[in-house]
Structures are given as structure tokens and as C-alpha cells.
Amino acid sequence: MAGAALLIIFSLIVISVRSYADTRLDLVARSCETTTVQNKDDYLKNYESILQKMEPEMYRNKFAFNEAGKPPDKIYVLSQCMNDLSSVECAQCFARISNILPACFPTTGGRVYLDGCFIRANNYSFYREVTADGDINRCSDDVDTNEDFKMVLRDMLPRMVHKAPDKKGFALFQESRNGTTVHGMAQCWKILDKEMCSSCLADAVDLVFRCVPSKEGRALNAGCFLRYSTYDFGHDTNAGAVRYAIISFIIYIFLTAVVCTLAVAIGLRLGKMAYKQMNPRREWKGKEVDLAALDQAMKFLQFKFSTLEKATDCFNEANKLGSGGYGEVFKGTLPDGREIAVKRLYVNGRNRSREIYNEMDVISKAQHKNLVRCLGGCFTIIENFLVYEYLANKSLDGILFDPEKKKELDWGKRQKIIMGTAEGLEFLHKGCEVRIIHRDIKASNILLDIKFRPKIADFGLARLCSRDSDRISLVNNTVAGTL
Known part of the structure; x- marks a missing residue:
């Protein structure tokens, strides 16, 4: 019976699919x-x-x-x-x-x-570009000198610019005047927000107006596409009423199944919780969550583990930037195109959660141009992660001790790196709400951005790891040159 129903639904879907000549x-x-x-x-x-x-x-x-x-x-x-x-x-x-x-x-x-x-x-991240030097228009050879044609365009194009950003960056229009009909389409790339979409389409309107009196014109911008024509080139998204009804029916069946499944799952969960309360000795303590620490962590930007896993391609070794005393660092890319550095901490587990959250509080108060900016964290029962801004030139030691790369560091750049590092340390000692002693200043803990401006890393985690030095020897106070 179920198989027959699925076959009928599949047949209706196939029948309802539209084929377009254009x-x-x-x-x-x-x-x-x-x-x-x-x-x-x-x-x-x-x-x-x-x-x-x-x-x-x-x-x-x-x-x-x-x-x-x-x-x-x-x-x-x-x-x-x-x-x-x-x-x-x-x-x-x-x-x-x-x-x-x-x-x-x-x-x-x-x-x-x-x-x-x-x-x-x-070879660079252009995702958020709205307009660029390569923006052009394309105009047809056929023209329409009718004044009604121009009037329709002057009325329709601004309306498209106004409507498209509120319609997920897309709009189809048709306007008529005294028997003259013009069709239009506006499309922004989905990575742009409303303001950027509006700006792009406004520029596109100026480009496409230069095509008048051509019967067809297109504006090809870095962030959007605008087109008008005297013939209907668009696919009518409202024409598939039958298909919409079928999809609605499928969604209804699917949601009903989901609700039933959730009801069963909630019942099982509640039963399991009641069983654990009645049998506390059988509870698996390894899955306990420190709720007090969790409330404290909510002050910071929380990244989902799935987000970090996808950003780093499941923490692929190819994305590994390095490792040190406090953890491994991986490069990642968020869905919006931002590049980040994800640090997987060696110190983890439920017993260390409160210390990590306290440390996040210290790091969040240390905001300075010469300190690496912490964007947030992800805390699980098994592992803990900190998310930082990504710096293109990585650590100073990677350049300083490379025979070829160190040639990029002239004395002017070296002086700026020294002065910037000193300013960052001074801020940690005197300018921060909580005085922080780094205790591990070295070339590998000084990161450089694209313009070789220095930023100090690991300025908060030294406090975290030194508390556990009897188990993990991460801070060596006898090393010459450290504080």
C-alpha cells in the first residue's frame, strides 16, 4: 500500500514538471x-x-x-x-x-x-564585492523609439530595485503602457545583504539605462544581474500550481512523520531521565554537563561544533597551521567567506570547563591592535575549541628563520614588529582590566597580518595551562628571554 502511494506521488511529480523552451x-x-x-x-x-x-x-x-x-x-x-x-x-x-x-x-x-x-x-576573496571595474552592459541591436517604451522602463526599473532586496534578492516584473509591454528581472548574489543588494542594483539601473532605446538590455555587475526585454524571457514561478499542491501534500506527510517521531523521542528521553533519577548509580557520569559553567560561557560567541568541523574540512591535516604547548591550530573558512584560525585545546573535559570559561572572560577583556582577536569558542564534553582571527603571514618564526622569506623583513618592518609587540605587552601589563603576564613570549607566538603588523597570541592560555603544570609541563620559567 505504501509502495503504491509513493509510486502515485512520484508519477504526479513527474507529470507536473515543466519544460521550458528557453x-x-x-x-x-x-x-x-x-x-x-x-x-x-x-x-x-x-x-x-x-x-x-x-x-x-x-x-x-x-x-x-x-x-x-x-x-x-x-x-x-x-x-x-x-x-x-x-x-x-x-x-x-x-x-x-x-x-x-x-x-x-x-x-x-x-x-x-x-x-x-x-x-x-x-585568486582573492571577492565574494562581498558589489561593483568592480569589469562591470558592463549588453544592449540589443533592435531598438524601440516609442516614448511609451521609455516611460515603462523609467517606471519599472526603480520598482525592481526597491522590491528585489526584500524578496531574497530576486524580482520578476512585467509592465505595460498603451500596448507596449516590457519584462524585467533583477537578481543579487545570495552572499550580499539587503543594503549591498540595493546598492548593486541601483548601479545596474544606471548601466542598463544606457541601452535605451534598445529593445533589450542587461547590466552585468560583480554582485548582481539586471535585464529588461520586450519579450517574456522569465520562467513564471507562480505557474506550477499543481506542483505546489503536490509538494505541500508531501511536506504535510513529512511533517506529520516528524512530529510523531519527535513525540516518541521525547517520551523515550523523559523515560530515560526518570530512570536515571530512580537509579543514580547507573548514570553515565562521563556525559554530565557543568550547567553553571555553561551559563557563564553564554557571554561569548558560541560556535557550533558542526560549523567548525565544516570550516576546517573535519580538521583535515592539510588545513593544520601548526601545534604548540596549548593545542593544535587549524585554518578554516566560515560560510560567509571569513577565514578563521581554530585552536583545539589540549586541556579539555568537564573538570576544566570552568577554568576555560574564566580564561575566555580574561581574553575577551584584552582588546588591542597588537593582540590576536578571539572571535569565540566551542565547548563540548570531549573537546574545547577557541576561534581566532586568521592572520595571513602566520607566525614570525616562520619568516624569521626561513632563508628566503626573511628577506622580506627589512629593518623598517623589523622595527615596527618590535615596537608593536612591546605595545601589546605593555597593554597586557598595564592597560588591561586584569593584569596578564604572558610568560611565553617568543617568535612563534607573534603573528603577522598581511601588512606585517604584529599581534601577540596565547596571552591568556599561559595562565590556564600553568595551573596544571604538575600534569602538563607547558610553561618553562627557566627559559632565557621569557617572563
């Missing part, structure tokens, strides 16, 4: 960068590996971005389909557009626009 796979524009990469083969391999990761995301979300490699040949890729395409149409568009972009290599990348999707690649 699949919007036509090439609108392609532009390539002028800078050449150092290793073309590695760059292309990284691009192909990124595409494999992006394909399922494009099918599910019609949007994806990813990155791979190491600077200066690290490659960043972003792609998105127009919201009115189906998942199947988006997958087709992505397959075509991703095969066009490699023609730009061995440059660092470029942009490709089809009528249904967009892709961009480069």
Missing part, C-alpha cells in the same frame, strides 16, 4: 583577468576539485562558493543561477558555464554570464 544557456559575456598564475596545472586542478564540491550545492541551493590551494595561486570560485530556474535547469546551466571559464586560464580567472547563471573565479 533554457537561458546563451552566452551573454565573458571577461578574463590580465594577471597570470605561477602554476597553471595546480590552478586548474584546484578549479576542477572545487567544481566537484559545488555541483551538489548548485543543484540544491542554486548557489555555491568554494576555494582551494595556497597563495598566491589560491583560487576562489562563486556561482549562482537565477531564482526562476528549476534545480535541473540550474544544473545544466552550471555544467555549461563551468566549462567556459577555463578558457581564461592561465590568468587568475574572470567572469562568465549566461542568461540563466553566473560564475566568477580569481
Whole structure:
């Protein structure tokens, strides 16, 4: 019976799928960068590996971005389909557009626009760019000098700019005047917020107005896409009423199953809790949570373990930046494109939770330009993690003791590093609410940003680990040069 019902549902879904004559796979524009990469083969391999990761995301979300490699040949890729395409149409568009972009290599990348999707690649993080030098428009050769045509455009385009940011960055319009009809579409990339979307589309309107009196015009910006035409090129997202009814029915059945499952799970959980209260000796103490410490930790930004696991590719050794006395450090990338450094602490477990939370309180009060900024943490029963800002040039010792890299450190930069480190230490000793003695100043604990500005790391964890020196020898007070 259940099998027959599923077969009927599947048949209805297949019948309700629309096929469109205009699949919007036509090439609108392609532009390539002028800078050449150092290793073309590695760059292309990284691009192909990124595409494999992006394909399922494009099918599910019609949007994806990813990155791979190491600077200066690290490659960043972003792609998105127009919201009115189906998942199947988006997958087709992505397959075509991703095969066009490699023609730009061995440059660092470029942009490709089809009528249904967009892709961009480069060797820097461009994800939040709204406009750029490469923004262009495309105008048709056919023109319409009718004054009504111009009036419709002047009325419709500003309305699209106003509506799209409130509609998840997408809007389809149709306006008519005295028998003249114009169709329009506005699409922002999903990584942009409302303000950035509005700004991008406002700039796109200026670009596309330059096409008038052309019957069709497109604005191709770094962060958005705007199009108008005298023919209906969009896919009507409201036409699939039958499909909507079927999907609603499936969702209803699914939610009913979920509610029933949750009811059973809650009943089992409550029964288990009651059993533990009646049999305290049989409780597995290894899963106890220090609720008092947890309340204290809520003052800080809490990262989910799943977020950190995804950001570091399951703490892949390829993302490991190094390890020291306090823990291992991994590079990660958050869903919004920000790069972070995740420190997996050696000190962990339920008994150390309160000490770690107290230490987080100390670190959060130490805010200075020459101290590494702590973004938050993740605390589990098994492991504890701290999340810091990522500094591109990593630790000073990696440059200072490398025969080639140390040539980048002229005496001017070295003096700035010395003065910046001294200012950071002075702040820890005198300017912080709680006086902090670092006790482990060395080149590996001085990190450098992209402009070689120094930032002191591990200024709070020394206190944490020194309390446990009888079990973990992490601080050596006899080392020359330490405090």
C-alpha cells in the first residue's frame, strides 16, 4: 500500500514538471583577468576539485562558493543561477558555464554570464564585492523609439530595485503602457545583504539605462544581474500550481512523520531521565554537563561544533597551521567567506570547563591592535575549541628563520614588529582590566597580518595551562628571554 502511494506521488511529480523552451544557456559575456598564475596545472586542478564540491550545492541551493590551494595561486570560485530556474535547469546551466571559464586560464580567472547563471573565479576573496571595474552592459541591436517604451522602463526599473532586496534578492516584473509591454528581472548574489543588494542594483539601473532605446538590455555587475526585454524571457514561478499542491501534500506527510517521531523521542528521553533519577548509580557520569559553567560561557560567541568541523574540512591535516604547548591550530573558512584560525585545546573535559570559561572572560577583556582577536569558542564534553582571527603571514618564526622569506623583513618592518609587540605587552601589563603576564613570549607566538603588523597570541592560555603544570609541563620559567 505504501509502495503504491509513493509510486502515485512520484508519477504526479513527474507529470507536473515543466519544460521550458528557453533554457537561458546563451552566452551573454565573458571577461578574463590580465594577471597570470605561477602554476597553471595546480590552478586548474584546484578549479576542477572545487567544481566537484559545488555541483551538489548548485543543484540544491542554486548557489555555491568554494576555494582551494595556497597563495598566491589560491583560487576562489562563486556561482549562482537565477531564482526562476528549476534545480535541473540550474544544473545544466552550471555544467555549461563551468566549462567556459577555463578558457581564461592561465590568468587568475574572470567572469562568465549566461542568461540563466553566473560564475566568477580569481585568486582573492571577492565574494562581498558589489561593483568592480569589469562591470558592463549588453544592449540589443533592435531598438524601440516609442516614448511609451521609455516611460515603462523609467517606471519599472526603480520598482525592481526597491522590491528585489526584500524578496531574497530576486524580482520578476512585467509592465505595460498603451500596448507596449516590457519584462524585467533583477537578481543579487545570495552572499550580499539587503543594503549591498540595493546598492548593486541601483548601479545596474544606471548601466542598463544606457541601452535605451534598445529593445533589450542587461547590466552585468560583480554582485548582481539586471535585464529588461520586450519579450517574456522569465520562467513564471507562480505557474506550477499543481506542483505546489503536490509538494505541500508531501511536506504535510513529512511533517506529520516528524512530529510523531519527535513525540516518541521525547517520551523515550523523559523515560530515560526518570530512570536515571530512580537509579543514580547507573548514570553515565562521563556525559554530565557543568550547567553553571555553561551559563557563564553564554557571554561569548558560541560556535557550533558542526560549523567548525565544516570550516576546517573535519580538521583535515592539510588545513593544520601548526601545534604548540596549548593545542593544535587549524585554518578554516566560515560560510560567509571569513577565514578563521581554530585552536583545539589540549586541556579539555568537564573538570576544566570552568577554568576555560574564566580564561575566555580574561581574553575577551584584552582588546588591542597588537593582540590576536578571539572571535569565540566551542565547548563540548570531549573537546574545547577557541576561534581566532586568521592572520595571513602566520607566525614570525616562520619568516624569521626561513632563508628566503626573511628577506622580506627589512629593518623598517623589523622595527615596527618590535615596537608593536612591546605595545601589546605593555597593554597586557598595564592597560588591561586584569593584569596578564604572558610568560611565553617568543617568535612563534607573534603573528603577522598581511601588512606585517604584529599581534601577540596565547596571552591568556599561559595562565590556564600553568595551573596544571604538575600534569602538563607547558610553561618553562627557566627559559632565557621569557617572563
